Amino acid sequence: MAPLRGIILKLCAVMCFIVMFALIKLSADHVPPGESVFFRSFFALPVIVGWLAMKGDLSVGLKVKSPTAHVLRGCLGTVAMGTNFAAVALLPLPEVTALGYAMPLLVVVFAAMFLHERVGPYRFGAVALGLVGVLVVMEPNITIQSGNTIKSTQAFGVMLVLFGAVCGALAQIHIRNMVQVEQTSAIVFWFSMTSSVLALLTVPFGWVVPHGWEWVWLISSGLIGGIGQICLTSAYRFADASLVAPFDYASMIFAVLIGYFLFAEVPTIQTLVGALLVISAGVIIILRERHLGLQRGRARQAKTPLG
Known part of the structure; x- marks a missing residue:
């Protein structure tokens, strides 16, 4: 294990x-979300294929044991991606990022509901704290005055992010089952392939020909998204998940900086406070998972051959 390398990759x-x-x-005002999903997914494929080939895992990455499972994962992930892409056209980048933190909280809830995982009051309390943070971020956008079109648009953006968080959480729960029989490389490859095909189904709803720099932005989104997926997968090879998971929340720093310098977006105090509550809840859950994991490890070591 190389913890520092894992953290850097994360x-x-x-x-x-x-x-x-x-x-x-950058292109969301002109290019519809379904088309953006296609560019993001299709142009990630060369990066992913190249990575698998370099690792010698290309043949493994193409093997599928449960096509139905991959299609379901693709549908959930594609909807989550599409709704988030639609939301960034309606909301500032820091707000989309903060609201997106609801996804790992929902994973805890869905794990209890669908996987029958034991979730004690400690983690449910953290989930409640996180959801309060989400409500703090949401509140300015869902308090709509009569005839306020801007507020109505922002409220719709909030709903899109939260629906995407639900779909993303369900996808994570589904992946927990898939990894029992499927290779990680196959899950990564076939998700990009499936989402590319599913995105093509949105063509009748109004695709456009990108203008000038939009080609560069859209193609780059796929290439950079593919690199990000590789870095994410590789991070867990060099460090424990409980160590690198909290660094997910560095995304808020990046979102604030990019939002400010590229889009002149200044996050409100309320957004930052809500994000802090959600981040605190997420870190509490991660620390609790690490503690329980250590306890389970000591219990296994203490067992006798007859135990």
Whole structure:
């Protein structure tokens, strides 16, 4: 294990994903979300294929044991991606990022509901704290005065992010089952392939020909998204998940900086306070998971051969 390398790779992944969202936002006023999803997914494929080939895992990455499972994962992930891409056209980048932190909180809830994982009051309390933070971020956008079109648009953006968080959390729960029989490389490759095909189904709803720099932004979003996926996958090879997971929240720093310098977006105090509450909840859950993991490890070591 090389913890420092794992942390650096995780930070690179987080930075790549925020840059990817910024590139999508640059073209979001003209290019529909479904088309953006296609560029993000299709142009990630060469990066992923090249990575698998370099690792010697290309043949493994193409093997599928449960096509239905991959299609379901693709549908959930594609909807999550599309709704988030639609939301960045309606909301500032820091707000989309802060609201997106609801996803890991929902994973805890769904794990209890669908995987029957035991979730004690400690983690449920953290989830409640995080959801309060989400409500703090949401409140200015859902308090709509009569005839306020801007507020209505922002409220719709909030709903899109939260729906995307639900779909993303369900995808994570589904992946937990998939990794029992499928290779990680296959899950990564076939998600990009599936989402590319699913995105093509949105062509009848109004694709456009990108203008000038939009080609560069859209293609770059796919390439950078692919690099981010590789960095994310590689990070967990060099460090424990409980060590690198908190660095997900560095995305807020990157989102604030890119939002300010590229889009002149200044996050409100309320957004920052809400984000801090959600981040605190996420870190509490991560620390609790690490503690429980250590306890389970000591219990296994203490067992006798007959135990």
